[in-house]
Amino acid sequence: MSSIKHVAIIMDGNGRWANRRLRPRIWGHVRGSAVVSDIVRAADDIGLKALTMYAFSTENWSRPLEEVSTLFRLLKKFLIKEKARILANNIKFKVIGEIQNLPHETISLIKEMEALTAEATGLKLTFAFNYGGRAEILRAVNAFHLNYPGRTMTENDLNDLMYRPETGDVDLMIRTGGEQRISNFLLWQMAYAEMYFTPTRWPDFTPSEFKKIIEHVSCRERRFGNVCGQTALEHSMEKAETNKSVFIKGANL
Template structure:
């Protein structure tokens, strides 16, 4: 297994509808094609040594889409759960869904619960689907839950982090958005505070393992400073400090 500084990868899988429309098809065909890409990207993330992969499958805002399109997304999730169950378990992947799934058909909810339970002890890649999820909603829920359980106690960053939906995943190291738009659309707002961002023009149905790997390797070479200065700037600052000290001494 490769060692990498990009432990948690998050992807906004965007562009399905536009991909279909550019080919004179209905939007649902883009979702159908896009659903076939997921397994390849999961495998590549695992091969690259990532510890967690979180995919934005359905946001809280997506409920405003046409009913027919929403139903197709429901069916595609169910199909994924049935088709990929054995491969997920075989490859030691831990599967979870974060968000509000209460509007999903009961059969799909049962499939999710079963796969989550059967894979809970797996030690490999942590694969999470964000479905019925919104970043602001997650933060509000976490804060309200803390206040209810700890009346009068001051909330800290560490405590709020522990009340998030999936605190064990930690912060996002790399957030990729396909489809050309350059925004994070209410996805993992807290977790992405210091994430490296990468926006590709490639629409999700055309996103390949090769491009994913190229993005991963390109971003892994960036120097992540987390608000600090880079090593070369730090060395320069130290040298200037010595020179200034000598200058002051000689006044």
């Protein structure tokens, strides 16, 4: 059984993929949107508990208006196209982030999908849209102090006030496109996450590579601050006894 239950993905490289083909950046986003459906299907097939995908960050507002508008349209298209399959596969869908600035029709589609899948018990599928990790933490802290003035906050308190606490910590973060940073994504949830950076740009990312990455990372030793098998003190004492034995035998030769 794989130890990887919650995977987070930064879907990067759409624009560069398109530019290499002498096409506009939005062409890369359109191509990449098809990959989203493939990866969601693969995550569901292999039995992941949660999949969180970074679709639009708070910093992305600085991009050209046409590109931002395209990303909004693609989210709407995904919700319409994948609705039946999400419902049929018992997937629990949610969008995290400040979605109030999205088009009204898109917000309505999001709320409808979240309501329809509220009782689903399968894959927890999350899109981070107009999302920032620092903003999520600040939102949670402010909400706590507003509701519990004067009380000391615990880790459990903060975790419970995240956008989607039921997904738990991230086990594996994958970033496509070759960049090696987390870009303000799920900062609280990725405290002990394994990281995997692939040069593959998002439009070229396949379910096969996705599964291979999970298989590879599943073989890593995840100690969460501990020493595997024995404590460091036990290991040190065992090594000292071995060296002492070798020294005594050598002295008796």
